[in-house]
Amino acid sequence: MSEKDVGRRQRAVTSHRRKKYSYIAAAVIIMVIAAFLVGREWWHTRELSRQFDQNSKLLRSAVLADTDLAANIGSWSQQNRGQFVVFFSICDTRDRAIVKSATGQNLEEAWNKVAEEMDKFVLANKYEPTWVKADIVTKTARIKSKDLGKQTKNLYDNFFRQGIAFDDQFGLALLEVEVNGNKIIDYDDNKLDLGKLNDYLEEYRRGAKIEEVPDQLILFISRGFFCDDRNQVFNLYDNDMDFGRRKIETVDQTTVKELIHTSSQFLADLVQDDGKFIYGYYPTYDKELTDYNIVRHSSTIWSIIAQYRTTGDESLPPKIEKTINHLIDNYIAYPDPDTAYVIERKDNEVKLGANAVAIITLIDYMEEFHNDKYKGLVVKLGNGILKMQDAKTGKYYHVLNYPDFSRKEELRTVYYDGEATFALAKLYGYGRDEKYLMAARKAADYFIANDYTVYADHWIAYSMNEITKHAPEERYFEFALKNAQNNLDKIYNQETSYHTYLELLMATFELYDRVKRDNIQVKYLASFDETRFIATIYHRARHQLNGYLYPEYAMYLKNPARIVNTFCVRHDGYRIRIDDVQHFIGGYYAYYSNYGRLEAYKHQFGL
Incomplete structure (x- = not known):
């Protein structure tokens, strides 16, 4: 064998050994990795x-x-x-x-x-x-x-x-x-x-x-x-109404702040890239709600502003801006240069309540963020409400057609009346134009004449609380207190977590507290059951916790992580809709903000 052949053979042997060792090493590495993965x-x-x-x-x-x-x-x-x-x-x-x-x-x-x-x-x-x-x-x-x-x-x-x-x-x-x-x-x-x-x-x-x-x-x-x-x-409780929920004996500020934070964050997380909310869910089977309502869109923004006011979370303002822009860019129409309407495009109509809630939300935004960005718009929206009100009687017309703005429906829901009146009173407080306060007072007189207390309407409570800040007349205070008093038994005994009842109570409480603190003379106060009123507030604050999806209940629904720690309507398939959550937050936010005063009255009345 020549020297050349010997060298070739040695190189071949060396190459073979290297491959063999490489295979062995690879096998060892694979075994080590496998053992590691199995062990892990x-x-x-x-x-x-x-x-x-x-x-x-x-x-x-x-x-x-x-x-x-x-x-x-x-x-x-x-x-x-x-x-x-x-x-x-x-x-x-x-x-x-x-x-x-x-x-x-x-x-x-x-x-x-x-x-x-x-x-x-x-x-x-x-x-x-x-x-x-x-x-x-x-x-x-x-x-x-x-x-x-x-x-x-x-x-x-x-x-x-x-x-x-x-x-x-x-x-x-x-x-x-x-x-x-x-x-x-x-x-x-x-x-x-x-x-x-x-x-x-x-x-x-x-x-x-x-x-x-x-x-x-x-x-x-x-x-x-x-x-x-x-x-x-x-x-967990084992009694009928509270069954399966964690025991919370005292609904204090700490408890309520957590509710506000988690449920408002839930709403903020529903904001999509275009500023539209995911409307909600039926969580039994994790079904997304496909409908939409621009009135509820606007009121939901109001809740996120309240969360920002409570927490100062700087991730919220961009979402608030995005949702407001979605409202303004897609749902505002101008029949003339001085008037604006919010349009419900899916039905081609103008709803009185849509203008009202937009005003309330936009003013709240401007006051919280110290700007007048939408000053002109809220005035035009207010003028839209005035055109839907009978200036002589104070009665509102509820729904117009779009795009011709002709009359469509005289009465849609009594809630629109309170919303519109609250908006007009709030608009007066913002810009001090007397025509809006006069219109709000005219509406309030209509409510009194037609005994709107029968509706147990939270928006009436909001509107009277706002009006009496600017027109502190005895008849308005009396009507507001009656709106609560005449419904106290119904509210106290309501089995469902009926979210607007705490809003009604708390809006009335703010008015009641001003009467007491400022020594405003209201004869009806002698007939007003103050102890029962304060007790009902605490009772509803506790009872409405049954509308909150704590994990001990959310865990039995289809997609717990999606819906835990927000509010629902139990008797409608645990429905979670943006306005449902907003109303719960509205009541609890007012409860949180007034908790110190509530506690003072609780001790005063020996509750």
Whole structure:
């Protein structure tokens, strides 16, 4: 073999060895990476299990610390044939909660069984238990399934506040939040919706299904405990109206400021690039609302301005500007150089309330940001309102056609009257043009003559509060106080969270407080139930928390992260619409702003 051949062979051998070592090195690297990934995945899975275990222990401590539960759990279990029943719910915030339950001869046995089963689920599915909730059954009642309608027929939708078990052993049982959060009761026909029940069971209960509703059902009440993503545990109410919500005994400024902040931020996050809001959601199935209403667009801006006033968050002014620009660029029309109307383009009409709310919002904007950017526009919008009012009687005409501005509809909603009057009074306060105050007073006289107190209208309360700042006449104070007094029982006893009632109360409170502080002589004050009035404000502030989607309730809806920590209308499928949220914020913002004065009256009246 020549020297040349030997060299060639040596180079070939060397090359082969290099390739071999390269393959080995690559294989080692792949194995190391694989081992790392497997190890990381294992560690992550164990961390999820550890997180669930930690939260379940925190919940267990809360259960053991509940003295009422400890004192009565034995007698409660006897109602269910000696069984103890425990539910666990976990939620990763991206989809509905996963719910499991177990029974035992004592609380510890039932708890351990369901905790172990849920831990296995977390491990098997690498499920992130961001929110964890435990429910302990405390009361049961057996009924015939055909009699369920007797209990639901007089209720608002989603106001049946009991869980339902389909067998004695609770092998198939749904919490109240599962029942209402999935439309499993048909409140129109007052019966269970078997189709929706099976849809839910198939998707979230791993294929469980029933062919027909059994002849007998077990209704049950449970005591709930919720652990959030910060390891805070909240005891939950188990009474009808507050059922399933965290216990908050005192609705103070700190509590309300958080409500205002989160719900206003929700609205701000709905602002799109063109300045239009996402109109809202039906969160049961995460459906976006496709309608739009320019009156509600304007009033929603008002709420975001209130948030800025409360928080000073500098991310908000650009969004406020964007939404105002959307209003002005797309919805304002000028029938003549001195008059402007807000147009509802989808219906080709002018609504009295649209002009009114635009004025209120734009003046609020200019006052908050110390400019006169829209001074000319609000005057022209005010002139538009004047053209829709009978100057002799004070009565308003509600809807015009567009584009010819001919008359279309004399009466659309009584709310427009209060909105327009509030806007005119506010416009007078801004520019001091007497014609707007005279028109507002003419409208107020019409309200008095026609007893508008029967409408329990928050906009009437807003308008009278504003008018009396500039025309402090006794008849206006009396009418404003009557608007609250004549409706106090209705407001106090309203089962729904009816968001405008706190607005009515707080607008009236500001007027009432001026009467008291400035010693304004109002004879009717002697007949006004001041104690009941202040008590009703506190009651509504507490009760309306049931319209707030705390995570312990949001977790059972389709897309919890999208809708948590904002307000909803429970009896309309938990509807979340921009104006719903705005009205809740309006009442709570006034409550927050006047809290110190409220507390003074509360102590004065011994409440």
